[in-house]
Structure formats: structure tokens, C-alpha cells
Amino acid sequence: MEGDWHTPVADGRVDDEVHLPGSKSLTNRFLVLAALANGPSLLRRPLRSRDTLLMAQALRQLGAGVEDTTAAQGSRPDWLVTPASLRGGGSVDCGLAGTVMRFLPPVAALASGTVDFDGDAQARVRPMGPVLDALRTLGVDLDDDGRGTLPFTVRGRGHVRGGTVTLDASASSQFISALLLAGARYDEGVTVHHRGKPVPSEPHIEMTVETLRDAGVMVDDSEPDTWRVEPSEVNALDVQVEPDLSNAAPFLAAGLVTAGRVTVPGWPHHTTQAGDAIRDILDAMGADVSLTREGLTVTGTGQVSGIDVDLHDASELTPVVAAVAALADSPTVIRGVAHIRGHETDRLAALARELGSLGTSVTETDDGLRIEPRAMQAGLFHTYADHRMVMAGAVLGLGVPGLRVEDAATVAKTLPEFVDLWHGLVAPGTSAAGAVTA
Template sequence: MSILTGIEATGTQSDPWPAPTAQRPVTAVVPVPGAKSGTNRALVLATLANGTSRLRGALRSRDTLLMAGVLRALGAEISTDGPDWIVRPAPTTRLAAGARAECGNAGTVARFTPALATLREGDVAFDGDARMRDRPLTPLLGALRRLGADIDGDRMPFTVRGRGRLPGGEVTVDASDSSQLVSGLLLAAPRYDAGVTVVHRGTRLPSGPYLDMTVADLRAAGAVVDVAPPGADGSRRWRVEPGELTAADRAIEPDMNSAAAFLAAALATGGRVVVPDWPEATEQPGRMLPTLLAAMGATTERTAAGLAVSGGGGIHGIDVDLGDFGEAAPVLTALAVLADSPSRLRGIGHLRLQETDRLVALAQELGSLGARITVTDDGLAIEPAPLRGARLDPRADHRLAMAYAVVGLVVPGIVIDDIATTGKTVPDFPRMWTAMLAG
């Protein structure tokens, strides 16, 4: 008997996509592609470096190709044809007339590149998908103005009128909606005349590990970065000194966020999934996945083959603050609707401002299966309930589409619209999912 129902074993992508139901526990080794967050940070730093850089294992996906496209518009030379990407900084600060930065719905692209545009001579018109016009950018653009930038507009579309330099200095920003607002100021800071001191003052700072990743990548490139301890009022402070960045040959880590759905498949089906090359130490927030999955009933272990996650003892509810790892919320919600006890996911109010309002979308779409999900002030509350098949819309959100596929392993009759949206971070997700099920 085939392990698959609802899809051909060849992994043909269709729209809508019938999510395959597992007929027995999944047992598979699943290599995952390079990290989007690592690839895009590496691309930005390579364009600021003192020579040619090589990125090994770079993720080739919609978001990273958008980043490469914007950096080319800013004058960099980037070859993405092979498995190793080659990056050469712009030979001159002067831009061609009519430069445009098309950011799609990629938050890292929209928030990491405006500071780079201030270091060029000429105007750069920034725009993106309709949803990007609603996502947080105003605090970043305001901060860049206070550091000496000339920018028309407070959100997309806007124009950066580059002068070939940015004075820099100290600036305060409220990054309560996205830590990328701080990373967008820090990454280009070694090229500011006076470097930069960024102070965050706000209700909280979500996704803190991504800022740790930004700091680690800057230091690896040769930047001098000082991070002050959190203030008593919750404020945070970073200082980046002006200086030269060093070109490098860099390997991109596997994307732990993208591994989440595949590892969750082991728990959902009572099987075992191994992800090779799981880093021993990393700044990626995905390092929290083994602990989170174990809390829901999985067994996790590091083996010579990689990180192994096994199920078989049922799926249990969880009560957890995901403020540092909101990217896990969709997959954990998928497991929670299959669990034998209630779950509460906290600290993720900022997910309302992602590719879509993830909290409302999860509650409404999974609610159409019969799931009982309540949107709270800072997250989701999930109660066990009988589930049935239905057609689900990921609302152009890659993480939601992958989460729905996890539920589809257990609940027959789930059909997912626009499965191609997974290409934002996981190229060829339907084929990879089918290959996992085939073992």
C-alpha cells in the first residue's frame, strides 16, 4: 500500500494542492536548504566588504533572489547561477538613473536595504507587494532620517535620495513590531561616517535571537560591535564602530525554521525524521525547536546523521512564550490542533504584521476544519476538537502553507491553495514533502 493519498508519488505541484495523508509513520532523512536569514545577512555584508565573497549553500528562494535583485540595483555584482553565490561590491557609489528596489513581500529585503541606498549617489525608488505597504517600516525610515538620510515617504512606496554617505550617530527607535528594524540600521553601520548607536525603547523586542545573529555576522565580517545589557526599563543598546568589512568564503547554515514542518511530521505521524547538518551551536532561533517539540511529546536526539525527532507517544498541548521564536507558531499551532490537551501560545502579537495577520489566519482557516482557536491579546489559545477536511488559503504566507501540510498528514481531505507560496523560503516544497513521505 502506498504511503500517500491525495497526491501522486512524483510530487506534482497543483493549485489547489491536495495535502497528502500519511498511511503509516513517516521515516525519512530530510536535508533542508540554507537559511533565508543567514543568506540575506551574508549578501548585505558581502556588498559592503573590501573584496569578492563566496557564499556556499546559499538559499535560492523568492526572498533571497529579491535581495540579490535589490543589491544589484544598488550596484553590486552577484552571481546566483551555481550552488556557490559570488558577490562583488559596487565598483562606484554612483547609481544609474531610475534605480528601483523591488522588495516583494520580503521583510528582510525591505528593512535591510534602505540604509545601503543612502550610501549610494542617486535616487532609489522602493516598492513591494500590496501587503508590504502595511508592514512596519516607518520607525526605520524615521531613524535613518535622524542619522542624516534624505528619504521621501514613511512607508512603501518611498524614495531614498542617496548622497554617497550617511553621517550616522545615535538614534532611538521603537522596534516593538519587528527586530528587523534594528538589524536594518546595524548591518550597514560600519560604513556610516560615525558608525551608529541604536537604542530600542518600546513595549518589548520580538525575535531577539535574530538580532544576536546580526551582531554575530557583523563581528565575523570584522566589525566592532558593543551590546549593552538590557536596561531596567527594557531598553536595549547596540554600538557599531565605523570600519572596513572583510570579504569572506562563508557557508550558510541549514534553515532551522524551514526544518520545523518536516520535524513536526515525525510527531504528527508517530514516526522519525532526521535533519542532517544541524548546527552544534547557532544564533538561529530554530535552535529552540527540539525543546518545543519535546514538550509536545516528541523524543529528540543528536546523532551522527543529524538531529532526529521521533513521535509515537501522542501529541500534547503546550503553554509557551514564543516571543523569541514567533516563526514556530504556525507549525506548533498545527500540532496543537492535533493534540490531546489545550495549548496556549503567547508573546506573538507581532505576528499580526507578518506576510499576513498570522493569528487571525490560523484561527479562521484551521477553524474551518473544526479547530477551536481563540485569538488572544498576545497569541492563540487552542482547545482539542474533532477535525474534518476543508480547503485552506495560506493567504500568501509560506509558514501557514507548510503548517497546513502538517495537519493534512493526519486529517484527510485538506486542500491547500497557492502551495507555491512556500517557495518564499523552501524551494520545491511539494516535492520535498512527498519525498519525505515516501521515505
Template sequence: MTAPSWAAPHATTPLDATVEVPGSKSLTNRYLLLAAIAAEPTHLVAPLHSRDSALMIEAIRALGAGVAVEPGGDVHVTPAATITGGGTIDVGLAGTVMRFVPPLAALADGDVHLDGDARARERPMAAVTRALGALGVAVTHDGEPTDAFPLTVHGTGGLEGGEIEIDASSSSQFVSALLLVAPRMRNGLTLTHVGDTLPSQPHIDMTLAVLRERGVEARELGHGRWRVEPGMVAGGRVVVEPDLSNAGPFLAAALAAGGTVRVPRWPATTTQPGDDLRDILTAMGARVVLDGDTLAVTGTGTLRGLDLDLSRAGELAPTLAALAVLADSPTRLRGIGHLRGHETDRLAALVTEITRLGGSAHELPDGLAIDPAPLHGAVVETYHDHRMATFGAVVGLAVAGVEVLDVATTAKTLPDFPGMWRRMLAPGGTPTA
């Protein structure tokens, strides 16, 4: 059955909106996993509630943690006394769940079965499964070793740890997955990346930071090499930052439609790569001001293309591609070849949909080239990828007649994106999380 299309709102007046962005998916799921192995309960304030975070909650419940969602949205986690095997976990299409949970399941006192959406069976997993093998944990399907879903992790009740090497060229999540569980390894973990590239370094920095916040000794030994010492993970109260990458489409709207969009609770310092938007949007022509904890982006009528290395923040590529098709000069987005292994092959998807809209784009070995071209309305396919949906929404602000298929896929990380988007365009719009 074909998913219904959503008519992307077309802006007819400049924007003047404040957008309350919900909690960071990356931080929420890291905190949830650590809460499951903590020495005491954890109280998460303002976490994300979306499909990805719901999948992580159900995963740690299946492994023995207690999770209570309070009426205001805060989450209270009681750590698992023992990581319990025997269950089945749905990883959906959530990269953090499919990569982070198998190492946690390796600590279980029995087998743990994992599977997900159809696309999950195609996404890279070998770095995690082979790392677990090196740590003495079998990962199989129908009794045979496997590097893909569906799979069974044959939990051993504990891990020795030590020193291992992995190739994390296709995702920094492979590194984070192992470092997050390393405090529970008897010898801790020294991890070395042996691949040619390492995308999304800020997400590894984020993992080290959240480990240190929870009282774990975790550090970078040198480029591509990390050490986490064994020890107790603290619980307590944790306030989750808003998701700066999810703020991207709303901030980009100010350039696409004109006017100003503000995002409150913007952190003064952060490991989220979405913070790079401040410099990137400025370079594209916006006026960007951080006043206290509120970031305001104003369209100036200028929208320039860029030659940009996005290896730090590949998740921003669909939003920046949407602005690039509206820009007055060419754009080159480099360092994002790993996006071919995301929820969909994002590079191929972006070229296909830009072309469908009348634009000019082609793939580079490690990215995209986008050139100015006259655009027209079209029905944009999302490929079950939330960021393809928000790509279509941004373009639709400036191009009449854009429709987005299956906009509901945005619930992966934003529970009410269509409602937030409509309210942003209302006079004095103040969408809430």
C-alpha cells in the first residue's frame, strides 16, 4: 500500500517563529543504555520520545532494566540487576539500537535474538559482530556466524575486554557501541580503528563525554585509539540537550523562506555535530546570533552554495542539500560517502529527488555535487528515511507544489514534525516539542 503524500507548506510571508526542539536522539539513547548498567537509578530530564528512543527503552527492558515514563515525559530507569537473556529485541531502523544493543546483549546470561526493519538487514553490522567474536561472544543466525540481522547474540554473562581492533569506516557507531559497554568488561577496553576513514568523530567524542559524566574513566589515546577503564557507572539526574541536528530543518527554513527562526535551550558547549550549523548557515548567507541560550537564524535574502567537508556531521547533509538546490552558486558536500549505508542510500536518494524536482545533482566518490537549476513541484519519495522527509519540507517552503510521501517516517526522531512545521509558518508561530 502506497503511503499517503503530505503537501509541504509553501511560505508566502517571512517566518517569525520559536521552535522548541525535543531532546537529542544520540544523547538519549546513550544515556538509556548506560542507565541499564548503572550502579543506581537514573532520572532523564527532557529526553527524546520518538520511535528510536522507544525501541531503545524496549531493548533495555528486555534485558532486565526497569523503565518508567513519567507524565511530564521524564524517564526513570532502574538498572538491571543481571542482564537477562532469552528475549527478542526489535531494533527497527535505529542505528543506535542496532549497533549499541548487541554488545550490551553480550553481557546477558543467555541468548538474545535481534531483528529489525527490512532495511536494517542491509545496513553494515560486521564491525560489531566481529568485535564481539574477538571478545569471545558468538553471533549467529540459524546456527551459522552472521554479520547481519536477524541475529542471535549468545550472551556469556560477562566480557573480559582487553585490546581489539575494528574498522569503523562506515559508522562511528561501531566505536561508540563497544566503548559504552566497556565499563562492564573486567579488563576495560582499548579499542583501535584500523580503517582508512572515520566519519562523525563528534559522536565518538559524545560517547567519551557521557561516559565521563557518569563517572567512567574514558579517554582518547591518539587518533583512532581509545581506552575505557572498568568501573561503576553512576546514575542520578541527567538533563538531555535538545537535538541540534533535528533543529537543522527549522533553522534552514529561515534561509529558504526568509524571516527568523529561534531555537531555545541551545547549549553553550556541546559534542553534538549539529552545532556546526552556526558556522555553516552563516557561510551560506544567514545572520546567526546566539543570545543567551537562544539561537536565532535570519534569512538575509542571500543563499550561497559551499564547498564543504561534512565528515564531522554527515547527518546534516540532507538539510544542507535542500538549501543547496535553492542557492545561487554550486555546492559540493564532501566526506559523506558513509551515508550510502544509512536508513537509505542517502546520496543516491538525494540525487534522485533533486533531479525529480528539476534540480541538478550528481554523486561524487565521497559526496554530492549540486548546481543551480530551475525547480518545480514534485512528489518527493522518502525511502523510510526521516531526513529525506525533512529535505522535502525545506524545499517546499520555496517551491510550490512539493509533496512528501510518508512524512510519518519523521516520527523516528521527531514525534510531531508535520504539526511543528505548520505551526512554525503560522503568524507568531511557536511550535512545541
């Protein structure tokens, strides 16, 4: 799907269920652990998107087997992951996936041989320095020509000494997760100390710790800003991947914005996914929110209110929350998300520019945005190769008839079915393909 996407306008209130595939964050963590495990693992209902397919292919490059296996009739295939001795001699395409470019260098250090890493042009500006410097401290030989970014080369020796490192993870929690995921296979394990401003998106570190414990790895996180992984085997897994709660955000927002009702089945009652925060956010913005055994339901009340919200721990929700805020009846302040300037794009600058071009008053602050709703007129909403910007544009289209979203295909990074699912919810019977023009 190439070209501009003419986003559909809801014909009244939306009222439907949206069935979502698995979490990207969990799928990629499970893939890494399964490749390091002591036997074959089965990942049920994994997400198949650009990011997770890149992770699977990278692990194949390193020697692991990642194969489709028969699942329940009518559902997506599961993944069977068979570990093997890790080998070098190849290259890893990271695309624009932070989980691939950050999680796999500590794994590649365990391989016998050289592994080259590179990715999309936009990926070459995403920070990598803290995790690369930490690997050097742990005895890993690598070369990035001093850039602290892609491209770089890891020269694996078949094992890593491990030990204790101190780093500044204030730009990304992935720097910590990367070391923890591979740490059990290091000779001395790994102890990671964070020193710097508060770590963003800490629920993602909690997710890493929980997945490690699911695989039988001993993790001590009792001391603030310190994580200790004991050297041990990694047990094989048989897990079902939770639905991606961050990808649910635009669909649930549609329930609020159209005064309709949207249900996402299978919403977990206990989760480490940061996207779970969307429940409280939409409730504060005027929705009725109900979590039952069947799933999460968001019902609009006819009013969309602005809020003052700190999204430090759930920053991936910022684009969708900003889009809802632009359709609200009062101002919104989003705080605590300075670090998303280093995501797929500078999300704060991108949101301020694109919302402003449609007529909304947006002020970029040191750590977020102030959004004052104004009447908006249709135009072209640029996405900057950022999947979350596509989702934000879809939500805006509910209140801005005629809006066009540039390069909607980039949403395949985390949810290839997004445009089809959106048309099915907002404008049943319309063709997603027919809504795209060159």
C-alpha cells in the first residue's frame, strides 16, 4: 500500500470488537530468549510485523531456527524457535527497530565470528552509545568508528565474561533490557547500574524481568536503578503472546471520539505492557472504561476533555493521545516524554508540526507538548516513516473529513493490518485499497 491514505470518517458512532495480534515488545523479547534457551520453544499468537520479522531473520542469521508451525484452525501460525550454537559471519538488518538494533548486539557477542549491524537511514541517528560502551566494559570487541550509532560490527568470541557495568539509560530503557536478556549466558552474569535522569518507559524493563523469570532466570531488581542477572541456563518457553495494548490505543480512542463503543477482547488483567495506561488516560478524557473477562470496552460519552498527563512510562501512547487532545474541548499538557525525540523520528517536533499545519495550536515544551484545540482543516499529515504517526493521523481523520495520511504503509512496522482493521471499524464495507492514492 503506497501513496497517501484518505482516512475514513465514521458514519455515526462506531460499535465493534477489534481483535489484535500479539505484542511487539513481548514477541521480540520471547524470540531472543528462545534463541538462547536450552531447548525448542513455542511462541503462540506472536506478532508478525516488520520489526518482529526482522528479529526472526536476524536470529536465523545467528544460527537459530525460527519456523512457522501449525496453530489452531483459522489463526495465524505460531513460531517454533530452535536454539543452536551462535555463529558470526553474517549481517543483521535492523530496519528501524530499536529492539533489534539494541537487543541483538549483546547476543551477537556470544557468537563465534563477526556480525555486522546496519539499518534504515533513519535508524543511523538513533542512540546506541550506552549499550555499545557497556559491552566494551564487559569485554566485547566491537567497532562503531566512535559514532555511537549504526552501523557497527560485533566480533564475537563465543562467550562473554560479563560482570558489572554502569550506564546512562535516560534515553532508552532498551539499553538495560538488552544487557539483561543476554546476561544469563555470560560467564559471570551481568549487573547493570543506571546513573542519570530517570529511566523512561520503566514498565518495559519490568516486562524484560518478567520474561526472564518465565524462562527460569534469576533476576534481582530489589535495589533501585540496579538489576542483577545470575549466570544460568535459559529454559525453553511455551507462551501465548498478549495482544499489543499500545496498538489498541487508536481503536479505543475511536470509541471515545465518536461517542461509540469499542471492545478489545483478551485484554490482560495483569500485564507489564506500558500500553495498559490507555485505560486511565481515556477515562480521564471522558470515556467510560470497563475491563471484564471478555476484554476492555471503551464507550464515548459525547464529551472529549483535555488532560494534564505524564507519559514518561508510556511514551509510545503520545501520538494517539495528542491526536485525541486536538479533538478535545479543552487544552492538554503532555509531560515527561523528552526522550521520544530519539524514537523513529523526533516525535515531539513531528506532532507539533503536523497538528499545527492542520490548525491546532501546539507548543513544544522541554519535555512534551501543550495542545490547544482549534478548528482544523483537511490537509496532508506527514508521518516521517513513523508507525505511531500513522495511527495518530487515523484518529485525527475522525474529526477532520478529507484528511490524507502520507505513507500509511510504514505502519507495517508493528501492525501490518492496521489500515484494514481501521476501515472495518470506522467505515465497514469500504475498501482500504481504494482509499490510497499515488
